[in-house]
Amino acid sequence: MKGTGDNVVTPQGNLSDEDFNPWLRVVDLIERAGSLLELDRGLIQRIVTPERVLEVAVPVRKDSGDIEVYTGWRIQHDTSRGPGKGGIRFHQSVNRDEIAALSADMSIKTAVVNIPYGGAKGGVKVDPTELSRSELERLTRRYAFDIAQFIGPDRDIPAPDINTDTQVMSWIMDTISMLRGHNSFGVVTGKPLAIGGTLGHAGATSVGVTICTLSTLRNLGEDPVGKRVVIQGYGKVGAPLVRLLTDRGMKVVGVADIKGAISVPGGIDPAILEQHFLDAHTVVGYPGADVVPAEKLFDIPSDVAIPAALGGVITEAVANSMAAKIVVEAANGPTTGEGSAVMKERNIIAVPDVLANSGGVVASYFEWAQDLQGFLWEPEVFARRLEQTMQSAFDHVWAKRLQWGVSFRDAAIAVGVERIAEATTLRGLFP
Ligand code: GLU
Numbered sequence: 001m002k003g004t005g006d007n008v009v010t011p012q013g014n015l016s017d018e019d020f021n022p023w024l025r026v027v028d029l030i031e032r033a034g035s036l037l038e039l040d041r042g043l044i045q046r047i048v049t050p051e052r053v054l055e056v057a058v059p060v061r062k063d064s065g066d067i068e069v070y071t072g073w074r075i076q077h078d079t080s081r082g083p084g085k086g087g088i089r090f091h092q093s094v095n096r097d098e099i100a101a102l103s104a105d106m107s108i109k110t111a112v113v114n115i116p117y118g119g120a121k122g123g124v125k126v127d128p129t130e131l132s133r134s135e136l137e138r139l140t141r142r143y144a145f146d147i148a149q150f151i152g153p154d155r156d157i158p159a160p161d162i163n164t165d166t167q168v169m170s171w172i173m174d175t176i177s178m179l180r181g182h183n184s185f186g187v188v189t190g191k192p193l194a195i196g197g198t199l200g201h202a203g204a205t206s207v208g209v210t211i212c213t214l215s216t217l218r219n220l221g222e223d224p225v226g227k228r229v230v231i232q233g234y235g236k237v238g239a240p241l242v243r244l245l246t247d248r249g250m251k252v253v254g255v256a257d258i259k260g261a262i263s264v265p266g267g268i269d270p271a272i273l274e275q276h277f278l279d280a281h282t283v284v285g286y287p288g289a290d291v292v293p294a295e296k297l298f299d300i301p302s303d304v305a306i307p308a309a310l311g312g313v314i315t316e317a318v319a320n321s322m323a324a325k326i327v328v329e330a331a332n333g334p335t336t337g338e339g340s341a342v343m344k345e346r347n348i349i350a351v352p353d354v355l356a357n358s359g360g361v362v363a364s365y366f367e368w369a370q371d372l373q374g375f376l377w378e379p380e381v382f383a384r385r386l387e388q389t390m391q392s393a394f395d396h397v398w399a400k401r402l403q404w405g406v407s408f409r410d411a412a413i414a415v416g417v418e419r420i421a422e423a424t425t426l427r428g429l430f431p
Contacts, residue, residue, distance in 0.1 A: 022101035033417040056146035074122040074147040077103035080423040084120030087161025094123035108416030109354040144175040153186030160190040186371040189364035198367040200382040206240035208359020225249035228302040233309030243270035254300040261297040262289035307334035314339040329353040352409040
């Protein structure tokens with residue numbers, strides 16, 4: 001990991017120089033925002049540098065009786081505006097720099113949508129598809145125990161992310177509740193309804209992405225009806241998006257998952273794809289679709305491209321051959337620095353992740369607020385507040401982009417950094 005100047009230089013062992021390093025990218029983005037806002041160097045350094053980095057060994061007894069030791073992290077990036085907030089991912093490619101970058105993204109994201117949180121992120125380097133359900137439970141509970149002193153409803157509140165779901169959140173909530181000796185529903189969000197969850201959390205990220213997509217088109221003077229979209233990923237975020245965008249008159253002409261990509265120039269029927277996916281566990285084989293190589297998804301003629309899976313996928317080469325003129329970043333960190341430069345040259349607008357996918361953390365905030373109050377909101381109240389929060393964040397960043405004359409991404413980061421800088425300055429420096 002590397003902060004500003006010669007601060008905190010601890011490179012991650014398994015990243016080579018040629019690899020995309022998301023931490024260096026986020027440092028660059030925050031520093032750029034700091035210059036735009038004319039913040040002093042010490043303040044920028046405080047905002048860039050994570051407050052706490054916890055690395056833990058996660059030993060797990062496998063069903064065979066053997067023991068395997070995994071590595072996990074929880075990083076609290078900034079808590080000047082409220083407790084740390086951010087997901088936990090289980091993936092074989094997780095490393096400290098990635099978690100650090102994602103934790104900084106969360107600080108900015110919660111500031112962009114102006115909810116009273118800081119930013120944090122966690123992860124375990126593991127391929128969960130190789131674990132049985134009971135191994136997954138033991139891994140989750142041991143990791144929750146390992147980070148228990150770090151997290152809590154007024155400290156740091158994890159949530160689902162890649163390969164973690166309501167069940168994983170239930171196990172974490174239960175483990176922490178057992179340790180504390182009382183129920184601690186507010187310690188994680190994204191829980192099932194029966195144990196402190198909220199209606200509306202599932203799909204909230206996709207609702208936010210939809211609002212950002214429609215608002216971008218309208219602000220550019222384009223009618224969303226009939227506009228063609230390609231979506232990379234058919235999981236928690238991508239699958240609801242196919243339906244939400246189609247319901248609003250857009251045509252989803254391409255979808256990819258880890259097994260491949262499909263092209264359907266006439267537009268996908270969400271109900272047929274949902275049924276096909278239930279049966280086949282992949283989008284490949286959707287009736288009448290042309291199969292295209294997954295890496296060619298963004299070449300399919302389209303108006304809007306939505307990466308909704310892993311980070312670092314829009315590289316220089318992908319950006320060079322991309323058909324769409326608008327990218328809405330439903331995934332975290334999908335665009336590399338080089339990809340971003342090519343998009344700028346080619347006048348492709350990117351609605352940045354810290355705005356586009358913030359519906360998820362807004363829903364988490366609503367869940368946590370209900371847990372703390374012990375009072376459940378009506379679904380309409382939840383939906384209305386989610387829409388208002390997303391729309392006003394979008395409108396604010398759009399206005400700032402025009403006022404500052406910078407890219408959408410730079411405007412969003414600067415809006416977030418400005419709010420973090422204000423909180424940091426107001427609080428002063430202890431001691
Ligand atoms: N994992 C989601 C994100 O990256 C949600 C985080 C949260 O709700 O805390 O925004």
